[in-house]
Amino acid sequence: MTRSGITRDNGTTQLQARPLVTIQQGQIEGLWLDTDTGPLATFRGIPFAAPPIGPLRWAPPEKPSAWEGIRDGSQFGARAMQNPAPSIFTKEMIKRHGWPEEKTRRAIKKFEALPQLPISEDCLFLNVTTPEIAPTEARPVMVWIHGGSHQSGTGSLAAYQSLKLPAEGIVLVTINYRLGVFGYMAHPRLSEADPNGVSGNYGILDQIAALEWVAANIFAFGGDPANITIFGQSAGAQAVSELMASPLADGLYQKAILQSGVYSWNPTELKNEFRGHPSGEQMGVNFMRQNNLATSEASIDDLRNIDADDLLHAALTDTEHLGKFLPLADGYVQPARLWNLINDNQLAPVPILLGYNGDEGSLFYEWYNRPTRYDYNFPDAPDARLAHFKQVFGPDADSLIADYGFDQFSARQQTETDMLGDDSYGVHTRLLADSHANRKLPVWIYHFRRSPSSPEQTVNAYHSAEIPFVFDLHGAAPLTPADQAITDHMTGYWLNFAKTASPNGPGLTDWPAYSPDQKTWLIFDKEIHTEENVRKRKLDALESGLQRLMTNAANE
Structure with missing residues (x-):
């Protein structure tokens, strides 16, 4: 296999010029990454849309501008506006791994010392890593959408910069999108100014713009625009389900992978x-007024002229609205609540691979202090708590x-x-699988x-625990044979699915498709095996309760 700018001398690989590609905006020069299986080309900080600043704040993304000369693609772009401090979620995960106290202290200190990319409203960047710029046959593409509760995160996180997937023939793309109040705040003035009469969901529109950019440009990196898999974890997986629900994304991808996230739980509507x-x-309106950012009569220009740091500070300190700016049903980007769209069989008819982890709640319970997302009012006293549980879940409570x-x-x-x-x-993962x-x-x-x-660990199979196995990025510690087997299987299944629309292939445990007659799950554990109807009674009762809640609310 030959690559531009590489010579081979006596069986060794010598990297000469930096990789260079020409895309619609102009030329961009990346970096070579030397790996055990040969060099990969990576291009970082590519703008896929115009900066969403000034009149483009709280507006659909617009096409990026062209540039003169050669753009430097060696550095990641800024993160979206978010809490700039290191993630408390990650620190909690480290604390509860059961390591000795000194090892835990060193791990947290090392994590906190990691360099952080700056945050900026000018954040709409993506990164591409490819095994070959000019292959004889275009390669499958995988587009990763990061998690972070729709409030934090970046596609440039080190944990997502897999070498394994590109080394096995995938063109890997990781993207940013607007977050929190910048990505999902709706407001009457914004809706009035929009040609479709909607607001919010700017983060979803950013993801769609990134997919449009990929469709138009990925061939220059050796990728096949007709073979694109979108995949994500947590809020990133929820984003995948939102894209599957949005007619605006139709045709921009052919397959989807959802890791711990289907967005059928959020019922918020625009109006x-x-x-x-x-x-x-x-x-x-409430957020702007209560934080003295704007009155109810503020114009759209007033809103867009609010200092970005003031907006972020309010979003992070206003406990009533903390984490509440999320994707919503607006009748256009998201035609209806995802719960209804799934039940009505309205999501995109593409092959999907999806699942969740055995102990998803272990890192969240400290913040929720209740067994469900759907009711906030659980009293502490045992008898009163149980009585309230029965009231919330009705006939499914027992x-x-x-x-x-x-x-x-x-x-x-x-x-x-x-x-x-x-x-x-x-319950949401199974709901989509059944549909x-x-x-x-x-x-x-x-x-x-x-x-x-x-x-001594207390997190078990926690939320996000599968990510290092998917990307084959475990750090320097040697893997146990069981963990190596899980890694080989997960990367193998994900690669096969992206290439062929089926996870199965040589050397892997057979993974039967899920069907109405054979509800088979693949179990990733010390032994990789299959089970029928995982947690059936529990998920049946939860689904029944959620169905009743959504139906009753719709009739109120």
């Missing part, structure tokens, strides 16, 4: 309240109490943690159960 929660537009063990109040935190994970991720299977569309579903090896 209508839900069970006492304000509409998206009203939330925007089944849930028995299956999770809620009547054993001494184990309340663990049982509620278990349910919070299934309530937040499991797809009932439509006779290709779907494969997994359950990741691998836990940290220390007997």
Whole structure:
């Protein structure tokens, strides 16, 4: 295999000129990454849309400008506006791995010392890593959408810069998108100025713009614009489901992978309240007024002229609205609530691979202190808490109490943690799998159960635990044989799915497709195996309760 700018001398690879490609905006020069299997070309900080600043704040993304000369693609672009401090989620994960105190302290110190990219409203960048700029045959493309509760994160995180996937023939793209108040705030003035009468969902529009850029330019990097897989984790997986729900994204991808995230849990609508929660537009008005940023009569120019740092400070300190600016049903970007679209079989009919982890709630319970996302008012007293649980879940309460063990109040935190994970991720993952299977569309579903090896750990198969196995990025520590097997299988399945629309291939445990007649899950644990109807009774009861909640709210 030959690459531009590389010579081979006596069996060795010598990197000469930096890789150079020409895209619609102009020429860009990247970097060579030397790997055990040969060099890869990477291009960083490529703008896929115009900077969303000034009159483009809270507006759909516009096409990026061209440039003169050769752009330097060796550095990542800025992160979207977000809390600039290191993630408390990651620090909590480190603390609860069960390592000795000194090892934990060193790990946190090392994490906190990692260089952080600057934050900026000018954040719409993507990165491309490719095995070959001019292959004889175009390569499959995988576009990664990062997580972070729609409030934080970046496509440039080191944990996503896989060498394994490109080395195995994939063109890997990682993207940024607007977050939090900058990415998802709705407001009547913004809706009035929009040609489609909507606001919010700018982060989704950014993701669509990134996919449009990929379709137009990825061939220059050796990628096949007709073979694109979108994949993501947590909020990134929710974004995948949102793209599957949006007619605006139709045709921009051919397959989808969702790791711990389907967005059917959020009921917010642009103009209508839900069970006492304000509409998206009203939330925007309340946020601006309560933080003395703008009055209810403020013009769109007034809103767009608010200092970005003042907006971010308010978003991070206003406890009423903290983390509440999220994708919403606006009738255009998202035609309806995702729950309804899934039940009505309206998501894009593409092959999907999806799943969730065995202990998703273990890192979140400290913040939620309740077993469900759908009610905030759980009292602390045991009898009152149980009575409230029965009120919330009605005819399904007794089944849930028995299956999770809620009547054993001494184990309340663990049982509620278990349910919070299934309530937040499991029921929605299975809902989409069932919808797809009932439509006779290709779907494969997994359950990741691998836990940290220390007997002192308290996170088990926590939220995001599968990411190092998918990207084959575990750090310097040697892997156990079991972890190596999980890594080989997960990277193998993901690669095969991106290439062929099926995860199966030589050397891998057979993964049966999920169907109405054979509800088979693949289990990633010390032994990789299959199971039928994972957590069926629990997920059945949770789905029944959620169906009733959504139906009753729609009829209010």
